[in-house]
Amino acid sequence: MTTSSYAVLALLNLRPWTGYELTQQAQRSLRYAWPKSERLLYSEPKKLVELGYATTHKEKSGNRSRNVYEITTEGREALGEWTRSRTQPPRIEIEVLLRLLFADHGSTKDLRRALDELEADIREHHDAIIELMASYLDGGHPFPERTHLSVLFATFQIEVFKTIERWIEFARHEIDDWPTTQDLRITPRTEALTRLLADDRHP
Amino acid sequence: MTTSSYAVLALLNLRPWTGYELTQQAQRSLRYAWPKSERLLYSEPKKLVELGYATTHKEKSGNRSRNVYEITTEGREALGEWTRSRTQPPRIEIEVLLRLLFADHGSTKDLRRALDELEADIREHHDAIIELMASYLDGGHPFPERTHLSVLFATFQIEVFKTIERWIEFARHEIDDWPTTQDLRITPRTEALTRLLADDRHP
DNA sequence: CACAATATACTGCAATATGCAGTATATTGT
DNA sequence: ACAATATACTGCATATTGCAGTATATTGTG
Numbered sequence: 061m062t063t064s065s066y067a068v069l070a071l072l073n074l075r076p077w078t079g080y081e082l083t084q085q086a087q088r089s090l091r092y093a094w095p096k097s098e099r100l101l102y103s104e105p106k107k108l109v110e111l112g113y114a115t116t117h118k119e120k121s122g123n124r125s126r127n128v129y130e131i132t133t134e135g136r137e138a139l140g141e142w143t144r145s146r147t148q149p150p151r152i153e154i155e156v157l158l159r160l161l162f163a164d165h166g167s168t169k170d171l172r173r174a175l176d177e178l179e180a181d182i183r184e185h186h187d188a189i190i191e192l193m194a195s196y197l198d199g200g201h202p203f204p205e206r207t208h209l210s211v212l213f214a215t216f217q218i219e220v221f222k223t224i225e226r227w228i229e230f231a232r233h234e235i236d237d238w239p240t241t242q243d244l245r246i247t248p249r250t251e252a253l254t255r256l257l258a259d260d261r262h263p
Numbered sequence: 264m265t266t267s268s269y270a271v272l273a274l275l276n277l278r279p280w281t282g283y284e285l286t287q288q289a290q291r292s293l294r295y296a297w298p299k300s301e302r303l304l305y306s307e308p309k310k311l312v313e314l315g316y317a318t319t320h321k322e323k324s325g326n327r328s329r330n331v332y333e334i335t336t337e338g339r340e341a342l343g344e345w346t347r348s349r350t351q352p353p354r355i356e357i358e359v360l361l362r363l364l365f366a367d368h369g370s371t372k373d374l375r376r377a378l379d380e381l382e383a384d385i386r387e388h389h390d391a392i393i394e395l396m397a398s399y400l401d402g403g404h405p406f407p408e409r410t411h412l413s414v415l416f417a418t419f420q421i422e423v424f425k426t427i428e429r430w431i432e433f434a435r436h437e438i439d440d441w442p443t444t445q446d447l448r449i450t451p452r453t454e455a456l457t458r459l460l461a462d463d464r465h466p
Numbered sequence: 467c468a469c470a471a472t473a474t475a476c477t478g479c480a481a482t483a484t485g486c487a488g489t490a491t492a493t494t495g496t
Numbered sequence: 497a498c499a500a501t502a503t504a505c506t507g508c509a510t511a512t513t514g515c516a517g518t519a520t521a522t523t524g525t526g
Contacts, residue, residue: 062482063358070365080504093360097484102505124491126504143369147380148358152423155266155351157296160416162273164409166346177350190461197457204448206367211453212437213363216430218460220355223426227419234415245407250414254396257421261393265511283475300513305476327520329475 061111064096066142068104072114072131073139074203079105079127089210092189092217105129113138154178160231164242168235175235179228186221189214264314269345270297271307275317275334276342277406282308282330292413295392295420308332316341357381363434367445371438378438382431389424392417 067090071077077085083101090096105127108114113135118125131139156178163171193214201207234249270293274280280288286304293299308330311317316338321328334342359381366374396417404410437452 063361064483067361070361070368073365073368078504080502083504089364090361092355093357093364095354095356099485099506100483103483121503122492124504139368143362143373147362147377149384150359150381151298151356152295153298153354153356154296156353157416157419158266158270158273158293159346159350161292161296161412162276163412165273165276165342170346174350178353181352186464190464193457194461197454205445207448208441208450208453209364209366209444211450211457212434213360215433215453215456215460216360216427218457219426219430220423222460222463223422224419227422230418231415238411241412242408245410247411247414250411250418251400253418254400254414254421257418257425258393258397258400260425261389267511281475283473286475302477302514303512306512324474325521327475 061138061142063094063148064100065104065107066139067094067096068101069108069113069131069135069139069142072105072108072129073136074206076128076130077105078119079129082129089192092185093213108135111138166241168238168241171235171241172232175228175231179225182221182224182228186218186225189217189221193218264341264345266297266351267299267303268307268310269342270299271304272311272316272334272338272342272345275308275311275332276339277409279331279333280308281322282332285332292395295388296416311338314341369444371441371444374438374444375435378431378434382428385424385427385431389421389428392420392424396421 067086068082071082071085071090079102082105083098086094086096086101087098105114105116108129109116112132114129114131116127116129119128156174159166159174160171193211195201196207196210196214201210230253234247237247237249270289271285274285274288274293282305285308286301289297289299289304290301308317308319312319312332315335317332317334319330319332322331359377362369362377363374396414398404399410399413399417404413433452433456437450440450440452
């Protein structure tokens with residue numbers, strides 16, 4: 061049982077889902093905490109069935125069938141064990157920052173473009189989650205009694221996205237002052253901010 | 264060529280490294296932008312050699328040998344292509360937030376513990392990067408002429424870590440007000456913050 | 467100075483996860 | 497009527513992880 065297995069099990073604990081519905085739900089909300097491929101979301105429930113944590117049956121809509129998955133009592137027990145287990149450390153992959161680290165191999169233009177692309181991605185996520193929250197505040201949550209969880213979760217995402225957007229602005233101003241990507245050693249703006257951030261931590 | 268391959272190639276562009284050194288460097292600084300396993304860091308340079316982007320030779324220290332990798336001209340060209348290519352979207356995996364989303368299956372105590380563990384992990388990273396930056400500000404960067412890049416990169420990490428630490432404080436207060444993890448619908452504190460964050464975006 | 471602990475320096479392998487192509491039916495829009 | 501899009505998956509090659517295993521070098525401690 062991987063974390064992804066538990067994620068699917070936790071969804072099945074709410075109601076029965078078809079494979080396709082699981083992929084859609086993963087895309088709509090899970091992805092902000094646990095981004096996984098569509099492919100995996102089709103595989104996981106099958107594994108749960110093998111382990112006895114879910115049952116499956118085919119449902120027909122016309123000439124086409126789909127697999128419906130339901131949690132079992134053992135599945136609910138397994139979920140309880142997960143809740144009590146140790147958590148995993150967070151993992152943050154930002155390719156654009158990798159490019160920044162090695163930006164002296166390219167031009168300032170390349171670096172600016174990379175930042176613009178990061179900004180577009182973050183903005184997209186930010187907009188999507190703001191919209192989702194707006195619908196939740198209007199009472200549109202699919203499980204109204206669970207709204208408090210989704211909303212607390214969303215405040216995390218929104219605060220992080222805002223921070224990233226602010227940093228991109230800062231970084232853009234900084235880079236605009238660079239004549240080239242190379243040989244600058246340290247610059248006044250980054251030195252000032254770094255000292256501020258460090259003092260803030262160990263005054 | 265994967266992004267991880269380019270990450271190693273970018274390191275080789277600075278100087279020759281042994282396999283072991285690459286794993287250490289990945290652990291020290293790359294991990295904040297591109298966290299990859301030690302195992303992969305041993306495999307990637309071999310792939311680069313196969314592709315002609317690096318050369319390798321064995322060096323002996325006593326009775327033990329180690330593999331030293333060096334970039335080739337073709338490798339430097341490949342690196343240039345990467346710089347000009349499209350970036351990848353960021354990917355943020357936080358298992359504790361997945362637990363939050365499904366926290367109604369467990370107790371408030373489980374949820375609090377999960378937040379404590381997240382806080383410990385973030386604090387550890389935060390401390391590590393503050394310390395690294397302090398040494399850089401003192402002129403201790405391994406490639407002094409590249410300090411501006413590391414420092415700008417670090418400001419990102421530190422701002423994000425600070426935001427997460429603040430959110431954990433907020434979430435702790437919120438959860439302390441919950442009599443249970445279930446059936447709360449929306450709460451005043453989260454509703455207020457969500458409206459604030461949404462207005463902040465679309466005033 | 468002996469010896470334990472830790473650091474250096476990897477490799478093999480099973481399990482996990484991704485991305486893409488392929489297949490087919492149902493619904494919606496023009 | 498027909499094209500585009502949504503629904504509903506599966507197979508396969510490749511990427512990545514985690515863990516166990518192997519071996520030598522260095523450092524710290526009693």
